[in-house]
Every structure is written in structure tokens, then in C-alpha cells.
Amino acid sequence: MSTSLIRPRLLLALALLGVGAGLSVAxxxxxxxAMLVPRVxxxxxxxxxxxxxxxxxxKGAPTVALSFSPLPLLMMAVLAAALAMKHIGFLLPSLPLVALTLWLFRVRRPLxxxxxxxxxxxxxxxxxxxxLLIRLPSLLTSGVV
Amino acid sequence: MDVILAAVGDAVAWKVLVAIVVGTWAGIIIGGLPGLGSVVGLTIFLPFTFGMDTIMSMALLIGVYCGSVYGGSITAILINTPGTPQSAATTFDGYPMTQQGRVDEALGWATFASFFGGVLSCVLLIFCAPQLARFAVNFGSIEVFALVCLAMLCIVGVSQGSVLKGLLCGMMGFVFSMVGSDSITGADRFTFGSYALSSGFDLIPVVVGTFALSEVFMRLADRDDKAANIPEASLRFPHPREILRRLIELIRGSFIGSFIGALPGTGAATSAFISYAVAQKLSPRRSRLGKGEPDGIIASESSNNAVTGSSFIPTLALGIPGDVVTAMMMGAMVIHGITPGVRLMVDQAQTVYALFVVLIIVNVAMLVLSKPSIGLFRYLFKLPRGYVMAGIVMFCFIGAVSVRGNPLDAVVAALTGMLAYALRCGGYPLAPLVIGMVLGPQLESSLRRGLLIERGDFLGFFTHSGIATTLFVLIGLFLIWTLWSSLARRRAGPTCRSDLSHSINR
Structure with missing residues (x-):
């Protein structure tokens, strides 16, 4: 399954322009x-x-054919794990994230x-x-997990 | 003389030597793991020093510090992922050399340049500490502003072929560094009412996201590409003839690092970028920089390791810690009965000289331990790619959240990784983003303080002092040189034009 995307480099440049413009308003x-240097x-x-x-x-950069890729899945998993760490600690979101990363990089035998x-x-x-007592985000206030 | 001999005796005691070996080896490994840098290394080892005597405990911590600065270069060269921000400039030429199958040569140069820079800065520390400290205090806000402007020029150098995109990434890094409370007025900037954002973005999450996480995404996207395989790490020290040929570059990088390290508030990452910017102008092989030229590795590594020695100058001589790492070292010194300041050389001369000798031994230990340490990385990278990538993702998160204990930093790392992946796909060089983030805060604070000193007159910066004028003249000359050489290249035809961004992006 493949679809064609219109000039991704142009879209990226426009997106960056949009972000810059939004931040400029702020x-x-x-x-x-305080905002003197940020404005410049x-x-x-x-x-x-x-x-x-x-x-x-x-330049008329060439259009890119997009094929199915597991990359967005990994990106979403990384972001979800990062967001979850604040609420459920480091360990619980890390386990599925590592399992998914291994799976996507073709470590698929169960053991x-x-x-x-x-x-x-x-x-x-x-x-x-x-x-090493480097405290990572915890689920319980005692810090055990 | 008796004091120096007694200090040497203190520094070569077997317990101190064991502490040096353990600290340096651990530092190299910690520095090589993405996200875990000098601060995490020192945090881990500080509690172990409480039961030790002064010299032994400082030997352990100095070993961790110097080892971690060098260790960052290993993964920068092998997988385009600097273990520490100090080694970000090493990726410019280190990774292209790896792609060309010259990984052993790249690691050899990184190791030797680190050793050379470290030892030269120790020698300078021993003989010139008081003079350098006196000269360093002449560097006020305006002089620092000029110096940082000089370093910013390397954005142009690392973005050849896409200067506009490099400039945009540099601005992005600069804006990242502005998020949070303004350091001068305390006003919130770009926090959009979020309390979590008021502490701003730390450098480590941005660096691990930009380089390490985006590399994992890149390798998943290119998983059928043979070039995406992790090379087998090996080390080959440069031939003496090669060392002689590049001796000027080694000495220049080491001197730059030694000098920048002596300035409070700068640090090894800034020093590496300044040294790289200077190499882009002065190296006889500058046209190959960014495409896998050892001079680039030498500029970065000799300079960032030279900082490890000279950063002790303001710390010991003036009692001013230059950055977070030296602040931690200073804290450890105070815990162990060393009181940094102007009286230190008079009151505790033997201890200070013993620390200098320890610094030299640590650099020798680094040279000796580099081979077994790289052997360990070779073993790690021989594992199937999935295990390595999953490990990198975990180390990114651990590194990101452990620096400040702020879970938001994990989100920053994740989002930066996604942004960096998009930028890489769009042909944007990533290095300027980190350069902007490292140098941005210093540029802004020195500019605003300078404007206060000059009562709002920016033109006054150029005539503020002899040092400032000299630095601004240098900047002008570098700009003219850059413009002239780019025009000359254009006249010479498209075949001579380099495509640096490609080598940096991949």
C-alpha cells in the first residue's frame, strides 16, 4: 500500500514557518x-x-512515495511512554516500550x-x-516502584 | 621542590592509582552511554568517596570526569550519537570516517587528541594557573559575547550546502534555550502558562533526542540499508609521522580548550565548537572538514579534554566553578577539606600539586584504558541491533530524567527526537540546533549584560576593551574569509562544492 505525499520538504518548511510565526506572536x-532577543x-x-x-x-522537490512503515508506531510509543512516566513511574511504561522496540527491530522469538x-x-x-540511587520517576511515593 | 616531590608521592600511592583506574574506566563507559555524562557519573561516584582520604577521593572523581568527556566521543564516532554534549562536534567528522570504513583511525585520533589536550592543559595548569586566572578575570560580558559570536560562526561551517537550513536549526536551538524563566528579569518566556515549562529545557534531553532517538528512528526507517549496520569498533593509534603532520592542529585545539576552560561559565561543549570553527578557517585540510577529516576530530577532542584541566583554574584559584561539573567537583573538594580560593596555593600547596599530578596520571590512564573500553563497546555493538537500539532508548530516558529529576525531560527528549527525524529527512543539519542551544544562553546573557554596561549602546561593544576589539576584528576577518572562499568555490564550479550536510545528516 503506498500513497503519494505532496512535497514533504515544502510542507516541513511551511510548518517551521508556522511555528516560528506562532512563537513570534507570543x-x-x-x-x-525579556523578549528583546527572542524577537530578533x-x-x-x-x-x-x-x-x-x-x-x-x-526547486520543485520531488514527491515522495510513502509506504507502510512501523516508524510512526515507535514514535507514538516513545512519546506515550515519556508522557506516562510522570504518572506511573519509569518502570511500567519502559517494559512495553522496550518490548515493542525489540519486536520492531526483529527480535521476535518469545524467550x-x-x-x-x-x-x-x-x-x-x-x-x-x-x-546507584539515581532516582527515576516512581509510581509509589515510597519510590519502591 | 620538596612540596612537589611530596605531592608526587601522594599521587602515586597504590590506593590513589587504583582509584584513578576505576574512576577513569567507569567514566569512559558512562560517557559513552548516550545521555549519561559527567554529571551523572559524578553523582554516582560522589557517595563512594565519603570514606576515602582527600587525594584518593579526588582521584576517583577526576578520573570519572576526564573519562566521561573522552567516552562521549566513542559513540559519537560509532553511531553518530554523542554520549555527552561535549562530543557533539566530534560527530561532524567522526561519523563520516566510520561510514568510510575508517572507524579504527577515527577512534585512534579521538583517543590521542583527548590525551594530548588533557596533558597539555595539565602542564599549563601547573605552570600558568595564576597568570591564566588573572587574564580570565579580564573577560567580562562584552568579551564573552564576542567570543560566543566567534563560536557561532561554526554554524556556517557545518551547514555548507544548506546554510539557510543550518541557520534555521541554529535559531531553533537558540529558541529552545529561551524557554522558561528569564535569567535576568525572571519573566516567563514561551511557557504558555504551564508551570512545568517554567524550568526550561535542559541540554541533555535535547541532545539525546536530537542525536540518539532520531538515530534509532532513522535505523528503523532504513533497516534494510546495509550502511545502517553498526560497525565493529576497533582502535588504531596514529603513526608518529601523522601526529607530527597534525601537531599544529593538536596544539591549537589544546590551547583553545585550555583558555576557554579557564573562563568561568563556558565549558567543554562551547570550547569544542569554538575550536572546530577555528579549524574550519585555519586547518590546511579545511576543505575536507565535515567529510571525514581527522583534523575535525582533533579540533573537537583536544579542545574538550583540555577543558578538564583548565576548568580547575577558576575553581581552585578563584573559587569560581565554571559549570555544573566543576561546581560538583568543588563541592566534593569542600567535603574533603580543600577550600578553593586565592589562599589555596599558599595553605594547601601539596594537595593542589598532588591534584595536578593526578590529572596527568588520569590522562595517561585514559590512553591505556581506551583499548579495553572500546573492546567493551565492540562487544556491546556485536549484539543484534534490536538489543542495542532498545538499550539506547532506555539510556536516553534515564539520561533525560536523571539530570534534574524532572519527568517532563523525557517528553522533551521524545519530541526532540521526532523533530530531529523530520529535520534529517528534510535535509537540515542537526549540529547547528545543538550549537544554538549550547551557545544561545551565553550569547543572550552576555549581550544583555553588555548593553546594561554600555547603557544600551551596542556600538560601544566594539571599543569596550582591547580584547573585545581584537575578537570583533577576528570575527570580521572570518566573515570576509568565509564569503571570499564561498565565492571562490562558486567560481571554481560545482564539482568543488562540498555537500557537508549530507555527511552530517547521515
Whole structure:
């Protein structure tokens, strides 16, 4: 299954221009002394982004055929795990994330998958949180998990 | 002389030597793991020093510090993922060399340049500490602003072929560094009412996201690409003839690092970028920089390791810690009865000289331990790619959340990783993003303080002092040189144009 996407480089340049413009609005609405440098930097950002967008438009960068990729799945899992860490601690979101990463990188036999998940996620968490006492986000206030 | 001999005796006691070996080896390994840098290393080892005597405990911590700065270069070269921000500039030439099958040569140069920079800065520390400390205090806000502007020029250098995109990434990094409370007025910037954002973005989550997580995403996307395989790590020290040929680059990088390290508030990452920017202008092989040229590794590694020695100058001589790492080292010194400050050399001369000798031994230990340490990484990277990638993801999260204990940093790392992946696909060089984030806060604070000193007159910066004028003239000359050489390249035809961004992006 493949679909065609319209000029991803142009879209990226426009997206960056949009972000720069949005931040510029915030900078111009903020206190002038604290926002002096941000205003200058964001003006350069917007100007450069416009130039890049025009260049990409003129160049007519080729369209890219998108095929099915597991990458968005990994990206979403990484983001979900990062968001969950604040609420359910480090260990619980790490286990499925490591299992999924291993699976996507073709470690699919059940025993190595389970052992590696336990060792990489659980082992590193135990090493840092309990042995080296580098405190990672916890589920319980006591910090045990 | 008796004091120095007694200090040497203190530094070569067997317990101290064991502490040096353990600390340096652990530092190399910790530095090589993405996200875990000098701060995490020192945090882990500080509690172990409480039962030790002064020299032994400092030997352990100095070993961890110096080892971690060097260790960051190993993964920077092998998988385009700097273990520490200090080694970000090493990826510019280290990873292209790996792609060309010259990984042993790249690691050899990184190791030797780190050793050379470290030892030269120790020698300078021993002989010139008081003079350097006196000169360093002449660097006020305006001089630091000029120096950081000079370092910013390397954005142009690492973005050849896509200068606009490099500039945009540099601005992005700069804006990332502005999020949170303004350091001068205390006003919130780009927090959008979120309390969590008021503490701003730390450098470590951004670096691990930009380089390490985006590399994992890249390798998943290119998993059928043979070039995406992790190379077998090996080390080959450069031939003496090669060392002689590049001696000027080694000395220049080491001097830059030694000098920048002596300035409070700069640090090894800034020093590496400044040294790289200077190499782009002065190296006889500058046209190959960014495409797998050892001079790039030498500039970055000799400079960032030279900082490890000279950063003790303001710490010991003035009692001013230059960055978080030296602040932690200073805390450890105070715990163990060393009181940094102007009286230190008079009151505790033997201890100070013993620390200098320890620093030299640590650099020798680093050279000796580099081979077995790289052997360990070779063993790790021989594992199937899935295990390595899952480990990198975990270390990214551990590194991100352990720096400040803020779970939001994991989200910052994840989002930066996704952004960096999109930027790589769009042909944007990533290095300027980190350069902007490292240098941005110093540029802004020195500019605003300078404007306060000059009462809002920016033109006054150029005539503020002899040092400032010299630095601004240098910047002008570098800009003219860059413009002239790019015009000359354009006249010479498209065949001579380099495509640096490609080598940095991959």
C-alpha cells in the first residue's frame, strides 16, 4: 500500500514557518526587556523559513512515495511512554516500550524477547534506581516502584 | 621542590592509582552511554568517596570526569550519537570516517587528541594557573559575547550546502534555550502558562533526542540499508609521522580548550565548537572538514579534554566553578577539606600539586584504558541491533530524567527526537540546533549584560576593551574569509562544492 505525499520538504518548511510565526506572536506580546532577543531571533527564524520555503517551491522537490512503515508506531510509543512516566513511574511504561522496540527491530522469538525486555528495562531501572540511587520517576511515593 | 616531590608521592600511592583506574574506566563507559555524562557519573561516584582520604577521593572523581568527556566521543564516532554534549562536534567528522570504513583511525585520533589536550592543559595548569586566572578575570560580558559570536560562526561551517537550513536549526536551538524563566528579569518566556515549562529545557534531553532517538528512528526507517549496520569498533593509534603532520592542529585545539576552560561559565561543549570553527578557517585540510577529516576530530577532542584541566583554574584559584561539573567537583573538594580560593596555593600547596599530578596520571590512564573500553563497546555493538537500539532508548530516558529529576525531560527528549527525524529527512543539519542551544544562553546573557554596561549602546561593544576589539576584528576577518572562499568555490564550479550536510545528516 503506498500513497503519494505532496512535497514533504515544502510542507516541513511551511510548518517551521508556522511555528516560528506562532512563537513570534507570543514574543511580541510578552515583556519587551525579556523578549528583546527572542524577537530578533524569531524574526530571523521567520525570514529564513520563508526563504527556505520559496527555495523548495522553486526547486520543485520531488514527491515522495510513502509506504507502510512501523516508524510512526515507535514514535507514538516513545512519546506515550515519556508522557506516562510522570504518572506511573519509569518502570511500567519502559517494559512495553522496550518490548515493542525489540519486536520492531526483529527480535521476535518469545524467550529472547521476554528476557531482553526484563533485562534492559527492568535491569537498568533496578541498577539506576535502587543500586546507584539515581532516582527515576516512581509510581509509589515510597519510590519502591 | 620538596612540596612537589611530596605531592608526587601522594599521587602515586597504590590506593590513589587504583582509584584513578576505576574512576577513569567507569567514566569512559558512562560517557559513552548516550545521555549519561559527567554529571551523572559524578553523582554516582560522589557517595563512594565519603570514606576515602582527600587525594584518593579526588582521584576517583577526576578520573570519572576526564573519562566521561573522552567516552562521549566513542559513540559519537560509532553511531553518530554523542554520549555527552561535549562530543557533539566530534560527530561532524567522526561519523563520516566510520561510514568510510575508517572507524579504527577515527577512534585512534579521538583517543590521542583527548590525551594530548588533557596533558597539555595539565602542564599549563601547573605552570600558568595564576597568570591564566588573572587574564580570565579580564573577560567580562562584552568579551564573552564576542567570543560566543566567534563560536557561532561554526554554524556556517557545518551547514555548507544548506546554510539557510543550518541557520534555521541554529535559531531553533537558540529558541529552545529561551524557554522558561528569564535569567535576568525572571519573566516567563514561551511557557504558555504551564508551570512545568517554567524550568526550561535542559541540554541533555535535547541532545539525546536530537542525536540518539532520531538515530534509532532513522535505523528503523532504513533497516534494510546495509550502511545502517553498526560497525565493529576497533582502535588504531596514529603513526608518529601523522601526529607530527597534525601537531599544529593538536596544539591549537589544546590551547583553545585550555583558555576557554579557564573562563568561568563556558565549558567543554562551547570550547569544542569554538575550536572546530577555528579549524574550519585555519586547518590546511579545511576543505575536507565535515567529510571525514581527522583534523575535525582533533579540533573537537583536544579542545574538550583540555577543558578538564583548565576548568580547575577558576575553581581552585578563584573559587569560581565554571559549570555544573566543576561546581560538583568543588563541592566534593569542600567535603574533603580543600577550600578553593586565592589562599589555596599558599595553605594547601601539596594537595593542589598532588591534584595536578593526578590529572596527568588520569590522562595517561585514559590512553591505556581506551583499548579495553572500546573492546567493551565492540562487544556491546556485536549484539543484534534490536538489543542495542532498545538499550539506547532506555539510556536516553534515564539520561533525560536523571539530570534534574524532572519527568517532563523525557517528553522533551521524545519530541526532540521526532523533530530531529523530520529535520534529517528534510535535509537540515542537526549540529547547528545543538550549537544554538549550547551557545544561545551565553550569547543572550552576555549581550544583555553588555548593553546594561554600555547603557544600551551596542556600538560601544566594539571599543569596550582591547580584547573585545581584537575578537570583533577576528570575527570580521572570518566573515570576509568565509564569503571570499564561498565565492571562490562558486567560481571554481560545482564539482568543488562540498555537500557537508549530507555527511552530517547521515
Amino acid at each position: 514574543a511580541w506580546n510578552g515583556p519587551s526587556d 531571533v524569531l524574526s530571523i527564524w521567520c525570514l529564513v523559513a520563508v526563504l527556505i520555503a520559496v527555495t523548495e517551491l522553486v 529472547p524477547l521476554m528476557l531482553a525486555t526484563t533485562l534492559i528495562a527492568g535491569g537498568l531501572w533496578f541498577l539506576f534506581h535502587h543500586v
